[in-house]
Amino acid sequence: MLKEYRICMPLTTEEYRIGQLYMISKHSCEQSGEGEGVEVVRNEPDTHPQHGPGQLTEKRIYLSSKLPSWVKVFVPRFFYVTEKAWNFYPFTITEYSVSFFPKFSIRIETRFENNNGSNDNVFGDTPTPADDVCFLDILTDPILERHYNESEDLSRWRSNKTNRGPLEKGWRDNHSPIMCSYKRVKCSFEVYGFQTRTEDFLHKIIKDILLVGHRQAVAWVDEWHGLSLEEVREYEKAMQEKTNNKVKSNQNNSDPQGDTRPVISRSISVTDERSLRRMGVTTVNISSTSASSLPHSPVRLNSTPSTSNNIESRKS
Numbered sequence: 001m002l003k004e005y006r007i008c009m010p011l012t013t014e015e016y017r018i019g020q021l022y023m024i025s026k027h028s029c030e031q032s033g034e035g036e037g038v039e040v041v042r043n044e045p046d047t048h049p050q051h052g053p054g055q056l057t058e059k060r061i062y063l064s065s066k067l068p069s070w071v072k073v074f075v076p077r078f079f080y081v082t083e084k085a086w087n088f089y090p091f092t093i094t095e096y097s098v099s100f101f102p103k104f105s106i107r108i109e110t111r112f113e114n115n116n117g118s119n120d121n122v123f124g125d126t127p128t129p130a131d132d133v134c135f136l137d138i139l140t141d142p143i144l145e146r147h148y149n150e151s152e153d154l155s156r157w158r159s160n161k162t163n164r165g166p167l168e169k170g171w172r173d174n175h176s177p178i179m180c181s182y183k184r185v186k187c188s189f190e191v192y193g194f195q196t197r198t199e200d201f202l203h204k205i206i207k208d209i210l211l212v213g214h215r216q217a218v219a220w221v222d223e224w225h226g227l228s229l230e231e232v233r234e235y236e237k238a239m240q241e242k243t244n245n246k247v248k249s250n251q252n253n254s255d256p257q258g259d260t261r262p263v264i265s266r267s268i269s270v271t272d273e274r275s276l277r278r279m280g281v282t283t284v285n286i287s288s289t290s291a292s293s294l295p296h297s298p299v300r301l302n303s304t305p306s307t308s309n310n311i312e313s314r315k316s
Contacts, residue, residue, distance in 0.1 A: 001199040004128040005183040005207065006117035007136045007214045010164050012177045013112045015225065016217065017089050021232045022224035023217040025239040028059075032246045037062060039080075039247045040240040051088035059083045061096075062247060103190040106202065110183045116172050117180040128184065136207065138215045139167045147212045152219040161225045181214065 009016065028038040039060040046056035060080040085094040090112040097105045111122050117135060121127040139154050150156065157165040172178065185206055189198040224232065 001188075001196075001203065002128070002132060002184065002186045003203055004133045005136055005181075005185060005210055006133065007138065007181045007183070007210055008116050008172045009138065009179055009181070009214055009218050010167065010171070010175050010177065011179050011218065011221070013090050013114050013179050015177075015221075016112060016179060016181075018227050018229065018232050019217045019221060019224050021236050022227070023213060023220060025236045025243075026220070026223075027213065027216060029239050029243040029246070032243045037243065037247050039244050041082075043236075043240065046086060048086065048088045051091050054086060054088035057083075057085045057087070059085075103188070105186075105188045106206075107186045108183055108206075110181060112179060112181055114177070114179050116178050117182070119180075119182070122182045123184060134207070136211055136214075137172070138211060138218065139171060140169065141211055143211050143215070144208060147208070149219075152215050154215060154218060157219050159221050159225070161222045164221075181210075183210065 011019065028040075031037050032039075039062070041058040041060055043055065043057045045053065047053050060082055062080045081096055081098050083094060083096050086092060092108075092110045094108040094110070095106065109123060113119060113122060120133075154165065154167045157167070159165050167175070185203065187199045187202040187206070189195055189202065191198070227235070
């Protein structure tokens with residue numbers, strides 16, 4: 001299922017290049033703890049044949065407490081998905097996947113432009129059908145109560161450094177500067193009987209994440225505005241080290257005796273429903289796999305929603 005989201009901000013694309021890196025780093029650190037959150041595996045230069053030099057980042061997003069109880073029987077205590085992001089600003093690609101569940105994937109292509117979302121063929125190939133285009137308003141669209149923070153309420157926000165804010169209804173039609181984050185999102189969950197419902201659910205999570213992330217990038221502008229790319233990369237590096245330490249420290253301090261789950265002897269697939277029926281589960285299938293063929297815990301899952309508290313850091 002493919003949708004295109006357009007999220008405007010009272011910034012320029014040059015400003016947001018810094019704000020995006022700052023916001024993702026800070027938010028990832030805030031959301032990490034108790035053995036869960038975002039661990040950065042690699043962050044290195046990369047080159048795209050069309051878009052030129054950029055950055056490749058690979059992250060592990062730990063989700064074990066968010067999984068249904070019946071799934072926890074078959075996965076390690078510290079379960080994670082992998083996010084791979086290619087940043088060739090103003091164009092980025094982000095992918096999420098799970099190695100033991102190949103029928104699930106999310107791919108997000110993003111392009112940033114200095115306009116109010118008026119480009120109907122921003123990706124330069126096939127325009128997204130109008131029914132599949134969704135404008136998100138960082139001022140008026142509702143967010144989950146647990147994500148609300150008065151300091152991030154853009155109807156009350158005021159930037160001392162840029163002299164911008166607060167935003168008012170209809171701001172997208174007359175604000176200067178203004179930019180748009182165009183995101184083409186494809187969610188895939190190829191499980192018969194659950195595909196449409198699950199893909200709709202994934203898009204709902206992604207919409208929530210996009211709203212929160214873009215609101216924070218604007219609300220935190222006085223924290224990052226004026227930083228150079230080199231300075232924000234240093235901040236990113238420092239926050240990644242702090243975030244990784246938070247995740248690993250909590251995992252190492254966990255009591256292995258407290259984990260009563262059985263030894264992993266099977267992996268989840270989507271080819272045989274009989275085993276799950278015997279357990280009273282019909283949404284996912286299980287295929288036999290020897291324990292020796294599985295990687296040692298924590299299992300490596302190859303690749304921002306995942307749940308809203310954990311994919312949020314891959315926004316924008």
